[in-house]
Amino acid sequence: MPEGHTLHRLARDHRALLGGLAIRSSSPQGRFVEGARVVDGRTLERIDAYGKHILYWFEGGVAVHVHLGLYGIFTTHRPLVPPPGPNVRWRFGAGEVTVDLVGATACELWGPPDVKRLRARLGPDPLRRDGRAERFISALDTRRTPIGAALLDQALIAGVGNVFRAEALFLCGVHPDRQANALTDAEQRQLWDTLRALLRRGVRENRIATVPPRERDRHEPEGRGRHRYVYHRSGLPCRVCATPIVEWMLGARRIFACPRCQPH
DNA sequence: TACATATGATCAT
């Protein structure tokens, strides 16, 4: 579900399904009626993802901005189109393809200045060609907050959520409570590279599975972080050193770590 | 079948 990889994968999929086509657009739920009407019938010219945001650009320089938040989800129907449920904020499509958006935090009509503002408040996105590690690293050097908190700040790095932060810190051997500006240059660089690799795998597999397939344990029970190193694995043995994984609250969010592989 | 919990971010208090 929605960390940055989800939005980039959606952009790719929706681009392939609907890019360049004249789009039908409506808001069965009623909370996006005006915006849906504005883009109805227009050609979908491009789709961009920035961190956890996605933008659908239509002819005439208008865009639909969507942020899924915690609950938001897109559902594709093809070729059969069910009647929209009561919570379908935006229904759009072309030909035999119909997409429903439900539960999003944001679904609104934007122009170029809004997008400019968004980009100005987001840090570099490791999934984008224009994402620069140097920006991330120099921003970290100004932070005296724990690195675990810094990684969730979208102004520092765009697209990282609670799962990727825990997994990347484990893979880099960095304790979440260490101060961001106290990491070595090599550690900061390694964090960026690791996050980019994990996010890319997320786009490819369309899910967050940070443990490579060959290391996955088929005998492990379902759920409970089966495809992960530390996230949602508190009490279970570390895959590397067998020390029990621990969990605590960092700010308002749960964080998970191996106390031995990630020394403070 | 019911319930607790969740990958996010904003806004009110």
Next chain:
DNA sequence: TGATCCTATGTAA
């Protein structure tokens, strides 16, 4: 700090 958006999943019963 807490409420909110209001869906999906895993777990308990």
